[in-house]
Every structure is written in structure tokens, then in C-alpha cells.
Amino acid sequence: MNQTLPAWYDRLMKKYPVVTTAEWLLLDSIATVKHIKKGDSFLRYGKVARYSAFVISGLFKFTIVDEEGNEKIVKFGFADDFLANCESYNKRAPSAISIVAMEDAVVLRINIKKLQPLYDLHMNLLHVNLQLYQELMEQQSEHQYILSLKTPLQRYKFLLERRPAIIQKISLTNIARYLYTSREALSRARLFLLDRTRNFCD
Known part of the structure; x- marks a missing residue:
């Protein structure tokens, strides 16, 4: 692997082998490493989503608050998972969920506005984007089944x-x-x- 990429890309390359080293380098050029303390938010309820991220280390929870003010969790994010609220970004609408660190965490944060144009130029990145969307749909479907x-x-x-x-x-x-x-x-x-x-x- 190209030594100019940090070590955590090894795991992402194994998880998404279709993406080339050159494409990971391109992603790295528009990404920033962000440390998030336990209890702090990657995305707050009511804020419009502008960033997505790969989890380098740590755990996250995707939460909603019911009518009685109780927190409910709709999804967890583990190392190498993807954090995003595409609906909020695409609709420019306030997020209905919060994404919160359950322990001190490190993420590779990407500005979605900078990421989207790359899909037209790099089919491998578009393929991963579709794979991530499919995984999200499967996770939502599984959660609904569990609740049933x-x-x-x-x-x-x-x-x-x-x-x-x-x-x-x-x-x-x-x-x-x-x-x-x-x-x-x-x-x-x-x-x-x-x-x-x-x-x-x-």
C-alpha cells in the first residue's frame, strides 16, 4: 500500500477493495481527521448535515427522541462504519437524528459537497456510495424487523x-x-x- 496514506486506510481498502489507492488518496485530500469526545455529537438534531465520515476508532449511536422525551437508538456505528444523514443533506432539512460518540472517537470527516462531484469522475466511488446506501437500507429493515x-x-x-x-x-x-x-x-x-x-x- 502507498505509504503516504495513514495506516487506517488498510482496513478501508479491505472493506471496499473496488476503490483504488489513487482514489483513496483523492478522498484523503478532501478529508480531515477529527477527534470527538464521548458524549459529543458528530451531527446534532435540528442541524443540516454537511459532513459524512468513516469511523477510525470509537463507537457512535444514531438517536431520536420520542414524544415523551425518551432517547431511542436507531443504529450504531462501529470502527470502519460510515456516518451520514443523506436525507438531511439532500433535502437541506434539519436532521431528525443525532449522531453521538459513545466513547472517545476519531473519524475521517468528509465535506459531502466536495465528495459528490467525484462520483461523476470515479465510478468506483459511486459504487461504494451505492453499497453504503444499500447497507443503510438493510440495517433499517433489520431494525424494523427486530422491533416487530x-x-x-x-x-x-x-x-x-x-x-x-x-x-x-x-x-x-x-x-x-x-x-x-x-x-x-x-x-x-x-x-x-x-x-x-x-x-x-x-
Whole structure:
């Protein structure tokens, strides 16, 4: 790999092999590295989105606030994931979500206005953009499916089987906000599954 690119591009190149080193260098020329402290926002509710980013390190949550003022999580962002609110940018509309760091994080921030013209010149970048959009749609569809499950136990079991990274890296409180249930109900579901596993092993 070209040594003029920082080491974290190794992971992005493996994840998106269609993009050439020259194209990553082009992206790097319009990107900036930004450190975001735990609890700070990459994008605030009510602000128009102007930037997207790849997560170099750290965790993020995409949050909404319901009518009763309760925070709910619609998506998580892990290392190498993409942070954006395309709807807000495309419509020049205030963002309906906040994107907040769950721990100290580092992102590769890109001005969307500078990025979009590159899609006409570099089909590989357009391909990645379409891939990211498809991933977003699949994640939204999966979240809707999870919420269609009737009990906290069923929802937690789905994550345990299909999305273990969420179980391993996210606090129980934030998992409860993602599953739209109470922390107490989720704790009971987790204990039930742990007890059943122990009994099976016995």
C-alpha cells in the first residue's frame, strides 16, 4: 500500500477493495481527521448535515427522541462504519437524528459537497456510495424487523444470534434503547437466557 496514506486506510481498502489507492488518496485530500469526545455529537438534531465520515476508532449511536422525551437508538456505528444523514443533506432539512460518540472517537470527516462531484469522475466511488446506501437500507429493515418481535427476550435473542458485536460492545442501557424496551425487561431476558444456557451445560 502507498505509504503516504495513514495506516487506517488498510482496513478501508479491505472493506471496499473496488476503490483504488489513487482514489483513496483523492478522498484523503478532501478529508480531515477529527477527534470527538464521548458524549459529543458528530451531527446534532435540528442541524443540516454537511459532513459524512468513516469511523477510525470509537463507537457512535444514531438517536431520536420520542414524544415523551425518551432517547431511542436507531443504529450504531462501529470502527470502519460510515456516518451520514443523506436525507438531511439532500433535502437541506434539519436532521431528525443525532449522531453521538459513545466513547472517545476519531473519524475521517468528509465535506459531502466536495465528495459528490467525484462520483461523476470515479465510478468506483459511486459504487461504494451505492453499497453504503444499500447497507443503510438493510440495517433499517433489520431494525424494523427486530422491533416487530413481540417480547424483549425475542429481540435480545436476535441480537445475540445475529449481531453479537452489539451485545459485546454496547451497554445494556443502550441496547434497551435500541430494542425500544426498558433496561429492567432486557435484564430479565438476559438472565433468563444465561440461566437456560447454564442448565443446558449442566
